[in-house]
Amino acid sequence: MILIKDKQIDYFVTLLHKASLKATPTRIAVLKVLEKEHKPLSIAILQKRIGEQKIDTATVYRMMQSFQEKGIVRRVDLRHTHAHYELATRADHHHITCERCGKIEDIPWCDLAPIVKKALCQSVTFTQITDHTFELFGICRSCADEE
Amino acid sequence: MILIKDKQIDYFVTLLHKASLKATPTRIAVLKVLEKEHKPLSIAILQKRIGEQKIDTATVYRMMQSFQEKGIVRRVDLRHTHAHYELATRADHHHITCERCGKIEDIPWCDLAPIVKKALCQSVTFTQITDHTFELFGICRSCADEE
DNA sequence: AAGTAATTGCAAAAGATTTGCATTTAGAGT
DNA sequence: ACTCTAAATGCAAATCTTTTGCAATTACTT
Structure with missing residues (x-):
């Protein structure tokens, strides 16, 4: 029998093992969703996106906590009533969130290093x-047009 | 009878009236606390600091919401499980929060205008x-010394 | 193949925030 | 000053978010 190796899964397994975490199916599934959606997700959405294989809410919360401690995910505060998480493997970057509809656009860079340095010096x-953390809030084109 | 005018109260009354809000004793008391503490406060702490004259939690929440809409307070996310609020009358500025003990230090300036502009252009x-929002997290001297 | 510590699900608790409704009150108008 | 009305408050209950304890399961080490 020939086993077709999945590069992505291999990668996630290694990622988890490097962080001294066990590579469970649940965790792989969550990482897949985070990778695919490519934007900050709430616990509830994350749980929904997993689809078939239901995961308990407590498990997701615990997972996000350990992932965050190990630097696998980043917690993002978008001024909702709950937290969002995204893969931390990507370079440091930020977001603009629409105050009306909640749409999120990536800002694929981070120029804050000098400012952070200045703050520390002072x-x-x-x-x-x-x-x-650095988050922008505004009104997106389609919401602006609605008036 | 001579009434000694309180400059601060006068100021708050005007502030509220300009925002089309009624100047109730409760609101004045909350504004006094925010002014005095001079840093982001949680709803719970805010409520405690009022002291004698007890205010219902729901009232404080509603108050913060209307104050925020009118630009009287600013909501700050410090990665706690709850929101913090501070007076928005002060110039735009930010904070460094200690990840261990929660101590907050002010960064009395904001150099972000060019970065915000760049983000909007792109x-x-x-x-x-x-x-x-822009918040820094770190380890303060006394927590660092504890090791 | 066995042993162990980590992980998970379930249920319940704890904490944060919102809502409905009856009562009170600040401020506008007289 | 007096009246009126919309706004603000308190109280209780509901809702939403996150955490915790415990027993059962499972990934991984030896």
Whole structure:
């Protein structure tokens, strides 16, 4: 019997093992969705997108927590009442969210390094900066047209 | 009888009236706390700080919502499980939050205008940007020393 | 192939935020 | 000052988001 290897799955398995996490089917499925959707997803949407193989909500929450600690996902605050998560394998980048319809557009770059550096230099209390958030909010073309 | 006018209260009353909001004692008390604490506060802390005159939680939530709509307060996401609010009368600025102890330091400036502009120019979907968030996270000196 | 610690599902709890409704109150108009 | 009305408040209950305890399952090490 010939086993056809799936490059993507291999990659996820390695990713998980490097992070000292077990490569379970559930986790692979979640990573696949995150990879495919390519944008910040809420826990609820994530759970829906998995499709057939139902995953308990608590499991997804725990997974996002461990993934975040290991740097596999990034938590994004889009001013909704709940958190969003996206794969952290991509380069640092940010988003513009439409205040009306919630549409998200990627900003595929991050020019914040000098600003972060300046903030650290001027800070009295902080010796290191480990992370930052930067999100834009606006009105998208189609929502603007609706008036 | 001589009434000693309170400049601060006068200011808050005007602020509220300009926003077409009634100047109730509750609202004045909340604004006083926000002014005094001078940093982003959670609903729970806000409620505690009011002291004597107890305010219902629902009232504070509704108040923050209307204040935000009128531009009196700004909502800040500090990666806690709940929102924080601060007076928006101050110039645009940001914060560094300690990932260990939650201490907040002000960054009293905002250099993001050119970056926001660049993002809007490059955007395909968005015609205007109305707001942005920028938060830093790090480890403060005293938490770093604890090791 | 067996053993163990990590992972999962389920149920329940805890925490954050919103809503409906009856009551009170600030501020406009008289 | 007095009246009136829409806005604001308190209370209770509902809803939504996230966390936790525990027993059963499973990936991976030896």
